Amino acid sequence: MAPTHGRASTYSNYKCRCDACTEANRLRCMEVRAKLRAKPFNQIPHGTTTGYSQYGCHCEACQEVGTASLREQRDKRKLTPFDQIPHGTSGYNSYGCRCKVCHAANKAYRLELKRAKAA
Numbered sequence: 001m002a003p004t005h006g007r008a009s010t011y012s013n014y015k016c017r018c019d020a021c022t023e024a025n026r027l028r029c030m031e032v033r034a035k036l037r038a039k040p041f042n043q044i045p046h047g048t049t050t051g052y053s054q055y056g057c058h059c060e061a062c063q064e065v066g067t068a069s070l071r072e073q074r075d076k077r078k079l080t081p082f083d084q085i086p087h088g089t090s091g092y093n094s095y096g097c098r099c100k101v102c103h104a105a106n107k108a109y110r111l112e113l114k115r116a117k118a119a
C-alpha cells in the first residue's frame with residue numbers, strides 16, 4: 001500500500017523525506033516538545049537526562065545529570081584518535097588536544113579576545 005504523504009507517521013514508518021512529510025514531522029516534534037515543556041513540575045522525570053534535555057528542566061537534580069552527561073561527552077571526545085580531531089580552537093577546547101596547531105590557535109584566540117576587550 002502506498003503511504004499517504006504529509007503525515008508524520010509516513011515520515012517515521014516509511015522513512016519518507018518529501019517536503020510534506022518532513023513538514024508534518026517537524027510540526028509533530030514541535031507539538032510533542034511543547035507538550036513536554038508544559039508538563040507540571042511533579043510529572044517530569046527529574047534527575048534524568050530526559051528531564052534535562054527533553055523537558056528542558058533545570059532543577060538541581062536535572063542539572064546534575066545534565067552536566068554529568070555533558071562531561072561524559074567531553075571525556076569521550078578526549079579519546080578521539082589524533083587524526084580525527086578538528087585541530088584548532090575547538091580541538092584545544094572541546095577535545096583537550098595540546099598539539100602545536102591547537103596551541104597556536106588557542107593562543108591567537110585568546111589574544112583576539114584580549115584585544116576585543118581592550119577596544
Ligand SMILES: [Zn+2]
Nearest residue numbers: 005016018021
Ligand atoms: Zn512523503
Ligand SMILES: [Zn+2]
Nearest residue numbers: 046057059062
Ligand atoms: Zn528537574
Ligand SMILES: [Zn+2]
Nearest residue numbers: 087097099102
Ligand atoms: Zn591538536
